Amino acid sequence: xxxxxxxxxxxxxxxxxxxxxxxxxxxxxxxxxxxxxxxxxxxxxxxxxxxxxxxxxxxxxxxxxxxxxxxxxxxxxxxxxxxxxxxxxxxxxxxxxxxxxxxxxx
Amino acid sequence: xxxxxxxxxxxxxxxxxxxxxxxxxxxxxxxxxxxxxxxxxxxxxxxxxxxxxxxxxxxxxxxxxxxxxxxxxxxxxxxxxxxxxxxxxxxxxxxxxxxxxxxxxxxxxxxxxxxxxxxxxxxxxxxxxxxxxxxxxxxxxxxxxxxxxxxxxxxxxxxxxxxxxxxxxxxxxxxxxxxxxxxxxxxxxxxxxxxxxxxxxxxxxxxxxxxxxxxxxxxxxxxxxxxxxxxxxxxxxxxxxxxxxxxxxxxxxxxxxx
Numbered sequence: 633x634x635x636x637x638x639x640x641x642x643x644x645x646x647x648x649x650x651x652x653x654x655x656x657x658x659x660x661x662x663x664x665x666x667x668x669x670x671x672x673x674x675x676x677x678x679x680x681x682x683x684x685x686x687x688x689x690x691x692x693x694x695x696x697x698x699x700x701x702x703x704x705x706x707x708x709x710x711x712x713x714x715x716x717x718x719x720x721x722x723x724x725x726x727x728x729x730x731x732x733x734x735x736x737x738x
Numbered sequence: 739x740x741x742x743x744x745x746x747x748x749x750x751x752x753x754x755x756x757x758x759x760x761x762x763x764x765x766x767x768x769x770x771x772x773x774x775x776x777x778x779x780x781x782x783x784x785x786x787x788x789x790x791x792x793x794x795x796x797x798x799x800x801x802x803x804x805x806x807x808x809x810x811x812x813x814x815x816x817x818x819x820x821x822x823x824x825x826x827x828x829x830x831x832x833x834x835x836x837x838x839x840x841x842x843x844x845x846x847x848x849x850x851x852x853x854x855x856x857x858x859x860x861x862x863x864x865x866x867x868x869x870x871x872x873x874x875x876x877x878x879x880x881x882x883x884x885x886x887x888x889x890x891x892x893x894x895x896x897x898x899x900x901x902x903x904x905x906x907x908x909x910x911x912x913x914x915x916x917x918x919x920x921x922x923x924x925x926x927x928x929x930x931x932x933x934x935x936x937x938x939x940x941x942x943x944x945x946x947x948x949x950x951x952x953x954x955x956x957x958x959x960x961x962x963x964x965x966x967x968x969x970x971x972x973x974x975x976x977x978x979x980x981x982x983x984x985x986x987x988x989x990x991x992x993x994x995x996x
Contacts, residue, residue: 635792635795635796637785637786637791637792637795638786639784639785639786639787653784653786653787655786655787655789655791655792656792657792657793657796660945700942700945701945701946702789702792702945704787704789706787
């Protein structure tokens with residue numbers, strides 16, 4: 633079960649700088665920790681986060697094992713046209729979560 | 739007539755807000771929220787930055803999912819979750835037909851085993867915590883209001899007794915830190931007054947949501963005593979005592995703590 637919380641304005645003026653926040657449920661297991669049986673717990677992290685605006689990439693981020701569980705990403709962008717902001721998280725073990733919000737610019 | 743009624747309504751509203759304001763200024767008790775930094779407070783207040791809200795969302799999915807032999811969801815009996823308003827502020831309580839108090843997690847599991855005829859959820863499991871967070875979220879902002887049930891008194895007294903009981907290799911009681919030395923520093927961290935205002939909490943150290951029980955176990959292990967088993971009635975007794983001690987303080991669930 634994947635779970636995402638996105639906070640982006642539903643409407644913006646053309647040229648307005650808006651903040652977009654995205655929070656995702658993920659253990660971000662580092663691959664350096666041992667479990668109760670002494671065995672190393674395999675690494676399980678998000679490797680990449682990409683945000684797109686009507687298909688055009690506007691923000692991307694590479695994750696590392698040092699980032700805490702349930703990572704929160706916040707970034708700014710300029711509102712240019714109405715459409716959809718897409719979010720994609722990909723990572724270890726074929727982890728892939730996609731989410732989309734709609735924004736009206738005008 | 740109408741005028742009289744609205745004047746009376748106004749007086750009631752004014753009285754209520756006045757009582758609240760008065761309690762706010764007179765109340766010297768501090769929630770853990772007030773002792774943490776501005777950044778963390780902001781994280782808790784912003785529903786899109788508070789990781790606890792991920793679990794609230796998850797709890798919302800579980801609320802509507804039919805389970806067990808009865809194939810019933812929580813919503814099938816309780817309807818919209820708004821019916822759960824105030825529940826988290828009231829528990830632990832004695833459910834109908836029982837003779838001992840149970841906490842909110844116990845109540846959820848009782849519903850599961852009796853009404854849904856399913857397996858109880860494991861303590862500290864994500865599903866249990868998510869459901870608890872979803873229910874507790876409905877009482878956010880409401881004052882903690884333990885029920886007036888005389889049967890609870892003996893259990894509460896037992897909780898008070900444990901609170902003042904010296905335990906473990908360090909020979910400390912809860913009260914030594916959280917009553918006598920609250921507000922002082924312990925290894926650079928402010929010792930809180932231990933009011934259970936935000937449970938279940940998202941603790942950054944845990945990188946996960948955790949129950950009050952987990953926090954209590956943490957403390958018990960911290961004073962180098964042996965943690966009681968998960969089903970021990972002593973936890974519920976302590977929770978009862980703590981909720982009574984925090985009576986009237988607003989619930990913040992899901993809280994964020996360092």
